[in-house]
Amino acid sequence: MNTKQEIKIAVDAIVFGYNDKSLNVLLIKQKFGLEKNNWVLPGGFVHNNENLEQAVLRELKEETGILPNYIEQLYTFGNVVRDKRYRVVSVSYMCLINPKKFDIIPDTDALEVSWFDIQNLPKLGYDHNQIIDFAIERLRSKIKYMPIGLELLEKKFPFSDLENLYTTILDKNIDRRNFRKKFLNFNLLIETKEYLFQNVGRPALLYKFDTKVYKQLLNEGFYFDFKFT
Structure with a gap:
């Protein structure tokens, strides 16, 4: 039996911000790759010399210029066909920031970066709409027992x-x-x-x-x- 694995590990960040009575999520328009010119979550592949949290913080800094106040590991998404190019397992992180404290700056893989109201999200690349839905439910659950x-x-x-x-x-x-x-x-x-x-x-x-x-x-x-x- 062939047991060789060819699996890439990625991280994705669901960054929530609150402004003017709306809950927003930070998205980037991808500059390269399969979802070029489409909106996706900030994120990317984990480097060999970093742990998962280091990877997601690096990707956020590189692609958006922000550093979250709060970060927690959310869930691992591993559908076999979530990326058409190769097998990718994504570890997602929920992040919270005050948008007024940061200037968002697109860089590296990001063509644009922008806040979107969770009630009016575009269709995203990969399975990122599903990931955001999961994060919203986690946030709604968690604020009932943690401030x-x-x-x-x-x-x-x-x-x-x-x-x-x-x-x-x-x-x-x-x-x-x-x-x-x-x-x-x-x-x-x-x-x-x-x-x-x-x-x-x-x-x-x-x-x-x-x-x-x-x-x-x-x-x-x-x-x-x-x-x-």
């Missing part, structure tokens, strides 16, 4: 931004009074005594996330139930 959504906001934010973030990611209305009461009861937010002045209405008090308290509660085995619907 990772805060990685998408400014360090100081009005509480309304946090409410809108959860509403947008979950794609459903939440009980805002219950949300506020429950979130503040976790004692994870610090009042900064600073305010956001807007054109209409009263100035909004700004909060910031208390990382120290969060880590302490995690070490004590505290369970965060962020189900506000």
